[in-house]
Every structure is written in structure tokens, then in C-alpha cells.
Amino acid sequence: MKKVLFTVFAIIAFSSASFAKKQTRVKELDNSKVKTAIVLLLFSSCNERQQIAIDLCKENGCGDAEAFFYGAGEWGRCMGGN
Amino acid sequence: MKINFIFLLIFINGYGQIQNGKIEYGVSIEMIEGFKGSILERPYTESINNAKYLSFTLLFNKENAVFSCNESLEVGNQDLFMSKVSAGYMNEVYQYKDYSLCAIFGFGNYVLKTDAVKDWTLENETKEIEGFLCYKATSTKKVNNSKGNFVFPVVAWYCPKIPISFGPNGYGNLPGLILELQVRNVVYGVRKIDLNLSKPPVIGKPKDYPIINQEEFDQKVMAAYKNEDFKKGFKKPEDKF
Numbered sequence: 048m049k050k051v052l053f054t055v056f057a058i059i060a061f062s063s064a065s066f067a068k069k070q071t072r073v074k075e076l077d078n079s080k081v082k083t084a085i086v087l088l089l090f091s092s093c094n095e096r097q098q099i100a101i102d103l104c105k106e107n108g109c110g111d112a113e114a115f116f117y118g119a120g121e122w123g124r125c126m127g128g129n
Numbered sequence: 130m131k132i133n134f135i136f137l138l139i140f141i142n143g144y145g146q147i148q149n150g151k152i153e154y155g156v157s158i159e160m161i162e163g164f165k166g167s168i169l170e171r172p173y174t175e176s177i178n179n180a181k182y183l184s185f186t187l188l189f190n191k192e193n194a195v196f197s198c199n200e201s202l203e204v205g206n207q208d209l210f211m212s213k214v215s216a217g218y219m220n221e222v223y224q225y226k227d228y229s230l231c232a233i234f235g236f237g238n239y240v241l242k243t244d245a246v247k248d249w250t251l252e253n254e255t256k257e258i259e260g261f262l263c264y265k266a267t268s269t270k271k272v273n274n275s276k277g278n279f280v281f282p283v284v285a286w287y288c289p290k291i292p293i294s295f296g297p298n299g300y301g302n303l304p305g306l307i308l309e310l311q312v313r314n315v316v317y318g319v320r321k322i323d324l325n326l327s328k329p330p331v332i333g334k335p336k337d338y339p340i341i342n343q344e345e346f347d348q349k350v351m352a353a354y355k356n357e358d359f360k361k362g363f364k365k366p367e368d369k370f
Binding site for chain 1: 161164210219274281313347
């Protein structure tokens with residue numbers, strides 16, 4: 048009887064641990080997906096700002112190199128959250 | 130009258146024998162109207178404010194000159210980067226009679242060759258700068274980009290008493306040293322003049338990279354725009370600025 052009870056408890060404990068581990072992994076996966084989505088969103092929004100800066104600079108007579116660096120600077124500020 | 134004439138001869142002769150020199154320039158930048166109220170207002174304002182920490186040195190002899198930016202101890206190099214870009218300064222400019230050479234920055238290892246300005250209009254207007262009588266000369270700077278063709282005024286104040294055809298950032302080809310130069314909203318102004326140095330300056334020469342012209346340089350920049358690294362975001366160039 049004791050052996051049976053021990054086996055039942057062991058199986059329950061093992062299953063619970065395994066389930067919990069799976070849940071954590073799913074959460075981790077979800078987290079990394081959310082992070083990737085945020086970064087992609089940030090990237091696309093910052094790339095947009097970069098392009099706006101480049102266009103604005105060129106429309107005001109900047110040379111290509113100057114516009115390049117102002118665009119790059121805007122991207123950096125945007126990614127840095129400024 | 131005779132004595133005056135002798136003094137005049139001595140004066141002209143004295144300046145006529147200028148062999149070399151070291152000129153220090155500062156720079157000031159004004160806001161571009163179209164940037165006001167836009168996303169570029171803040172970064173450009175930073176460039177304007179940091180420009181006061183920039184100083185440049187022109188070393189020259191009778192044959193050539195080099196114009197370079199001095200290291201600043203007050204502000205980090207990174208903070209001055211965009212001020213230099215806004216001032217139109219890319220790297221050391223080696224100036225000769227008919228052209229100048231400048232190693233480009235951030236778009237590969239090349240040396241940009243720029244012909245000397247040949248279409249100066251010499252005006253009668255004068256002003257005194259650091260005790261030297263300067264004459265006004267005007268020209269234009271043309272910028273062509275994907276948004277259009279632009280023409281900006283260039284005003285140089287040159288000093289015939291210093292008969293050296295050089296000046297800031299590759300500008301020259303005038304009958305005297307340029308002590309003040311305005312290119313659109315950027316003004317280079319002289320801070321200190323040392324003539325006939327006891328030790329002749331070492332002018333040096335640009336890096337031994339392939340020489341390209343402005344059109345080829347523009348192509349290199351456009352190639353950088355198409356670069357995947359740039360599309361994904363700014364990749365800091367590895368070159369030292």
C-alpha cells in the first residue's frame with residue numbers, strides 16, 4: 048500500500064514540476080515575442096523619424112552627407128527614447 | 130612726403146615677405162529657418178551651441194596650407210561631431226593653389242578633391258579685422274541633392290596685406306588671406322594671427338587613399354543610404370573623426 052501511495056505521489060509531483068516548467072517556458076517565449084515586437088515597432092518608428100530628418104534636411108539644402116548624419120542622429124535619439 | 134613714401138615701402142615690403150603663418154579661426158552657426166519647429170530644431174540648436182567650443186588652425190607657407198580642427202578639452206568629441214558636420218568640416222583640408230584635398234569621413238577610405246573657387250566677385254566694400262584692412266569677395270555654393278538644387282551665398286573677407294591665397298575649409302584663390310568666411314549660415318572668423326613663425330610649419334599631406342571628386346563622393350554617400358546597416362539603423366563609422 049505504501050509503495051502504491053509513494054508511486055502515486057511521485058507521479059503527481061513529477062507531472063506538476065514538468066507542467067510548471069512548461070508554463071515558465073511558454074511565458075518566456077511569450078515575453079521574448081513581446082520584446083521582439085516592441086523592438087521591431089521601435090525600429091520601424093525610429094526608421095520613420097530617421098527618414099523624416101533626412102528629407103527635412105535635404106529640403107532645406109543640406110548636402111547628402113550632412114543629411115545622412117542628421118538622419119542617423121535622429122535614429123539614435125529615437126532608439127534611446129529621447 | 131619722402132619719409133612717408135619710405136615708410137610705405139617698408140610697410141608693403143614687410144607684409145610682402147610673409148613666408149608662413151598660423152591662423153586660428155572660430156566658427157558660429159545660425160539656425161536654418163526651415164528647421165524651426167521641426168524634429169531638427171533641437172539637434173541643430175545643440176550644434177549651434179557647441180560650435181563655440183570649436184577652433185580651427187590654418188597652417189600655411191607660400192605653396193600650400195592645411196586647415197584642421199583643434200581638439201577641445203571642454204566638450205567631448207561626440208558632442209562636437211554634429212557641430213563640425215553643420216559647419217561643413219569633414220576632416221583636415223590640404224590646400225594647394227588650384228585645389229584642395231580632404232580625406233572623407235564615414236563613407237570609406239577616399240580623398241575628396243575640390244577645385245578652388247574661380248568665380249569670385251571682388252567688391253569695393255572693406256572692413257577691418259584684427260587690425261587688417263579686408264576686402265569683400267562673393268561667390269556661391271551649389272548643393273544638389275534628391276530634393277532639388279540649391280544655391281547659397283559665400284562671402285569672404287580677404288586681406289591683401291597678407292598675400293597668401295588660402296583660407297578656412299579649403300576656400301581661397303583670392304589676392305589675400307581670408308580672415309572671415311561666410312558660407313550660407315556658417316561664419317568662420319579669425320581669432321589669432323601669427324605670421325612668419327620662427328619654426329616653419331609642417332604642412333604634411335593627406336592619407337594615401339584613392340582620390341575622388343564631388344560627384345563620386347555623392348555616389349559613395351548614396352550607396353551608404355542603401356546599405357542594410359543604415360536601413361536597420363545607424364552604424365557608427367569606425368573612422369576617427
